[in-house]
Amino acid sequence: MEHNDIWRAIDALAAENGLSASGLARKAGLDPTAFNPSKRTGPDGRARWPSTESLAKILEATNSGIDTFAGLVTGVPTNFRGVVRPARRIPLIGLAQAGSAGYFDDGGYPVGAGWDEISVPEVSDPNAYALEISGESMEPVFRDGDTIIVSPAAPIRRGDRVVVRTRGGEVMAKELLRQSARKIELASLNPAHPNYSFDLADITWMHRIIWASQ
Structure with a gap:
């Protein structure tokens, strides 16, 4: 699992719910800029990772399970009934x-x-x-x-x-x-x-x- 895999999964979860990354953050009660591209790396260029609390909040806000998010991390999106959907x-x-x-x-x-x-x-x-x-x-x-x-x-x-x-x-x-x-x-x-x-x-x-x- 790599840094980009996690952020790609967050973007995919947002899209599954008809939201932008900032819209997903707002829906979860987070700072709307929390998932902006500028927040994904630090001033020194080192990768920043989303917190486990942030991940828990977006899963709760979208009524998604950790299995759904894990599927998005691996690059194989699933719908919310667990049916695998091909990349598109x-x-x-x-x-x-x-x-x-x-x-x-x-x-x-x-x-x-x-x-x-x-x-x-x-x-x-x-x-x-x-x-x-x-x-x-x-x-x-x-x-x-x-x-x-x-x-x-x-x-x-x-x-x-x-x-x-x-x-x-x-x-x-x-x-x-x-x-x-x-x-x-x-x-x-x-x-x-x-x-x-x-x-x-x-x-x-x-x-x-x-x-x-x-």
Whole structure:
């Protein structure tokens, strides 16, 4: 068992519960930054290990057993009924590329040969895909270099973070403020940027962000 195996398992447990690493820490009553990449090594470059108390709290918060966590440590994720799930790779492109033609079909599913791939914790949606954030327009929620996993099949509720494509071809990551029979209102993740309001007819598709590598 190595240092990276433990942290990978924490990231995988977060993803299994639709959370980022910081979201998992918050759910467990820990400092939201407890599992941030910057906390995984000390100022001297030496590896830092999560405490047994922290591990116990995240297992309790997610109603998971030590056997589940052990499976994630070994790199063989399990679901919460103990059924082994195979490792999975999903398509990845940069968010800035996503508005270009040829990456999505009319239903918003990833298509074409221009995608890269990444290995991820188990995601049940067979059409899930990943986008890499670039720039500062979504700080402080998502930062340059973060990867988000998006699920076309996930139900969307008010307050969810979503990826939206407009009929004009623009793809953006926002928070769903409100959706009516005719309108959709989106909040920018960066408070320095304006919110948006669209007619539903101007939206091609909207998918929920289910995980982020923060």
